[in-house]
Amino acid sequence: xxxxxxxxxxxxxxxxxxxxxxxxxxxxxxxxxxxxxxxxxxxxxxxxxxxxxxxxxxxxxxxxxxxxxxxxxxxxxxxxxxxxxxxxxxxxxxxxxxxxxxxxxxxxxxxxxxxxxxxxxxxxxxxxxxxxxxxxxxxxxxxxxxxxxxxxxxxxxxxxxxxxxxxxxxxxxxxxxxxxxxxxxxxxx
Ligand code: HEC
Numbered sequence: 001x002x003x004x005x006x007x008x009x010x011x012x013x014x015x016x017x018x019x020x021x022x023x024x025x026x027x028x029x030x031x032x033x034x035x036x037x038x039x040x041x042x043x044x045x046x047x048x049x050x051x052x053x054x055x056x057x058x059x060x061x062x063x064x065x066x067x068x069x070x071x072x073x074x075x076x077x078x079x080x081x082x083x084x085x086x087x088x089x090x091x092x093x094x095x096x097x098x099x100x101x102x103x104x105x106x107x108x109x110x111x112x113x114x115x116x117x118x119x120x121x122x123x124x125x126x127x128x129x130x131x132x133x134x135x136x137x138x139x140x141x142x143x144x145x146x147x148x149x150x151x152x153x154x155x156x157x158x159x160x161x162x163x164x165x166x167x168x169x170x171x172x173x174x175x176x177x178x179x180x181x182x183x184x185x186x187x188x189x
Contacts, residue, residue, distance in 0.1 A: 053144065056153045056188045059104075060142075064157045067091055067106065067182060075165050082169050105185040108159065111135055112179060114172055120180070127183055130156035134181045144188065151188040156181040 046053055074087035088108055095106045110120045111131040122131045126143055133141040134156060142155040159180045161173050173179055 052151075052188050053153065056186055057142070057155070059186060060153065060155045060157070060184050063104070063106070063184065064182060067094070068159075070094075072162060075163065079165060086169060104187075107183045108180060109156075109183050110180045111159075112170075112173060115180075116170065126154045127156075130181055130183060134158050135178060153184070153186050153188050155184040155186070157184075 071087040071091055074090055078084070079087060091108060095108075099105045108120060109122050109127050109131065110116075111122070111134050115121050122128045126145075129143075130141050139158045140156070142153055144151055144153055146152050158178060159182060161167050161170065161175050161177050161179055164175055166179065167174055170179055
């Protein structure tokens with residue numbers, strides 16, 4: 001639960017919107033794959049037996065805080081209305097740069113069935129499964145793929161409508177409802 005505390009401390013500097021985004025996510029990651037006590041125990045066992053996996057999950061949590069705070073901050077400070085460039089454009093630039101440098105791949109994926117851009121619809125099996133899990137109320141969902149040195153963590157963290165400005169453009173959803181998720185694909189090292 002140390003992680004949780006650190007997140008809340010960090011949030012003191014940011015707006016309520018970023019807090020709302022991150023509160024759900026950090027709880028999800030701290031708990032492990034699924035909600036509930038069974039997976040709580042599972043996550044604890046994994047932490048002891050698979051420290052590399054645990055480190056990678058922490059990395060997801062850190063990146064998630066960085067990306068989401070950036071998007072909320074850019075939206076708050078610079079995006080005045082529907083005609084402006086949305087903060088997702090900056091996020092996509094950074095996703096592209098991180099991927100090019102070989103750090104990780106990240107993508108903003110729709111979970112409403114009505115994306116503003118069809119390119120953001122869930123495509124892979126993992127993205128389709130994640131859309132279902134996120135819509136069923138889980139703030140976080142992940143899966144390990146590959147073997148040995150090629151293991152990767154696929155993870156999804158919920159993206160709700162955190163402020164009215166989001167809904168000004170994403171008009172089919174209201175504040176508090178789910179828009180999508182960030183999908184991460186990170187090497188487990
Ligand atoms: C100025 C308008 C605008 C605002 C404000 C805005 N978005 Fe978007 N959003 C877009 C556009 C346009 C796209 C599609 C971008 C593309 O071509 O990939 C998009 C894409 C997305 C997607 C991917 C699914 C889809 O619909 O394509 C998510 C999830 C998303 N935005 C979440 C948010 C959140 C959360 C906020 C508030 C913090 C927000 N958006 C604010 C315009 C906006």
